[in-house]
Amino acid sequence: MAEFDLIERYFTFEYDFSEDSKDTSANSPSAESSKKPHVVKGIGDDCAIFEIPSKYQLVTSTDTLVDGVHFFSDLQPELIAHKALAANVSDLAAMGARPLAFTLSISLPDVSEEWLEGFSTGIKRASETFNIPLVGGDTTQGPLNINITAYGTVKKGRLLERDKAQLGDDIWVTGHLGEAAAALELNQKALENKETLSTSEQVLWDALTKPKPPLKFARKLTKLSSCGLDISDGLAADVGHILKKSRCGATLNVELLPVSDALKTVVGSEQAPQYALNGGDDYQLCFTAPQNNRDKINKLAARQGVKASRIGTITDNGLKVLLHGKPFKSERKSWQHFNSDN
Amino acid sequence: MAEFDLIERYFTFEYDFSEDSKDTSANSPSAESSKKPHVVKGIGDDCAIFEIPSKYQLVTSTDTLVDGVHFFSDLQPELIAHKALAANVSDLAAMGARPLAFTLSISLPDVSEEWLEGFSTGIKRASETFNIPLVGGDTTQGPLNINITAYGTVKKGRLLERDKAQLGDDIWVTGHLGEAAAALELNQKALENKETLSTSEQVLWDALTKPKPPLKFARKLTKLSSCGLDISDGLAADVGHILKKSRCGATLNVELLPVSDALKTVVGSEQAPQYALNGGDDYQLCFTAPQNNRDKINKLAARQGVKASRIGTITDNGLKVLLHGKPFKSERKSWQHFNSDN
Known part of the structure; x- marks a missing residue:
């Protein structure tokens, strides 16, 4: 299976975001929401494109899960997928950010359709749980390695940082x-x-x-x-x-x-x-x-x-x-x- | 060597950007440049933070290089580093975007100081060549796998897309x-x-x-x-x-x-x-x-x-x-x- 077919089959989703998404505008860059951050372009070009109005800041985090270190490849692929996305979304939470989108880079030793079906189901489900759409990425052949970059937004000055603890807190x-x-x-x-x-x-x-x-x-x-x-x-x-x-x-x-x-x-x-x-x-x-x-x-x-x-x-x-x-x-x-x- | 030490030693750079950087503001979020996109926070927290004023859009691209597929690990690490960054920066060029920053996630089978010295030198040199600072990432233990996510900016509507070719062009x-x-x-x-x-x-x-x-x-x-x-x-x-x-x-x-x-x-x-x-x-x-x-x-x-x-x-x-x-x-x-x- 060629890379493009693989992306089309396993990583192109019709999302059914929950109630909460109504206030995120992550997937609905309508005229009214144009003053909120949104995804202008997702999968299908050289880059994904985001619009981040000036009262917001973009926060981003990247994390890799490696077979045998962060999980064992005989773990159900649905669970590997959930864990990979959760670990990244957790970094957004750590900043107090609202999820905007994520990209997924996956290296696979070979194409097991069963494994990919499970992984794809897990990624879709987790993205709905965390209210964050997949907007791009990369698939390559190699030892199993899953890298996710998550994008989120904060209103300026409204975030959690590591260097802000105060005596007596x-x-x-x-x-x-x-x-x-x-x-x-x-x-x-x-x-x-x-x-x-x-x-x-x-x-x-x-x-x-x-x-x-x-x-x-x-x-x-x-x-x-x-x-x-x-x-x-x-x-x-x-x-x-x-x-x-x-x-x-x-x-x-x-x-x-x-x-x-x-x-x-x-x-x-x-x-x-x-x-x-x-x-x-x-x-x-x-x-x-x-x-x-x-x-x-x-x-x-x-x-x-x-x-x-x-x-x-x-x-x-x-x-x-x-x-x-x-x-x-x-x-x-x-x-x-x-x-x-x- | 612990992950934090490794990042401190090999992936924390004092950049010496070239002339061209004077018009990018990527590293100089001064008061005057606050209307230009810039990096608010780089390495050292859960996420990197970018400020993207409303007349700009953020574009982002991610690419993985795998040992034995995109390069052979006995290639000089300086060259592997250059190639990894160039491949990502190329996606920014493909959109007509100005480089803003990049994150690097690297899986390493073990810590060879000689290899890391070379890789680090290559990454620093390439980031100066392409005028793009490293602002975060992740190091993990595993088969050699290098993932870079590059961030760039375009002025709204001023970009190169795949779906815009016209008859007679x-x-x-x-x-x-x-x-x-x-x-x-x-x-x-x-x-x-x-x-x-x-x-x-x-x-x-x-x-x-x-x-x-x-x-x-x-x-x-x-x-x-x-x-x-x-x-x-x-x-x-x-x-x-x-x-x-x-x-x-x-x-x-x-x-x-x-x-x-x-x-x-x-x-x-x-x-x-x-x-x-x-x-x-x-x-x-x-x-x-x-x-x-x-x-x-x-x-x-x-x-x-x-x-x-x-x-x-x-x-x-x-x-x-x-x-x-x-x-x-x-x-x-x-x-x-x-x-x-x-």
């Missing part, structure tokens, strides 16, 4: 942490499907394979916070990124970490915070905000159906991790590429 | 064609370096490894043409893309194809047009324009030091390839991914 996270990392250890069991997963294990497995970054919450959060990122390397490491960029310190209170019953059931109550602290792959949000905004943040979270937990405070120097006021010993390492031990 | 190309395809056949010889390349062979080798898309010419061309693309699959195939999108036909005159003396010396005068017609990897421009604009196009080309050749005409239906008025038999195939014969 609360530190917050969304969702439950540590589930994806624990699920990685179930990977083999799930793939081989020798045993059925328990209900708790299934919760973890879904957290790993179907992450749902809190996009809309993040967007609205930009009225209450200016500092945030997504938790992909692991909470402690990601908080570290904020501290480095904002030149400050933090105290994290381990007893406040959002740890699910499912995680406690599978790895035990004592181990669960270890996963939450250093697990990685959560694709939840970590952000800081003035203490004055506590009520508003709790209300926003409730309205959006998002769990938001206050887990610590920005200090002037160093990262302290405390369990009921005493130093907590971290037993796991956060994710690092190119270290010899992973 | 002249068809033009820039540069010399076919050299890169012929150089591929020298690849082994060059790599093994058992023999020194002849002067003519060196010309072809440079065309393959150091393509220089005619960016500035393309930008100015948007006053004289609305239809164009870059020649990457091979002239005949790429003209075919225009015909399909513009729903028209074309006559190409083989005797008018720009074939260099170097190509004729290496492959012979009879074979040279075959390479020019179907070679691929040229990263030159093919465009159509009204006959009235001939003089202006020739003058623009002369001013920019670009070779521009008029090679055919847009007709109402079908692609005719003629040599001195008689049908020309094409002996080579253009490049297609996923065909079993390449």
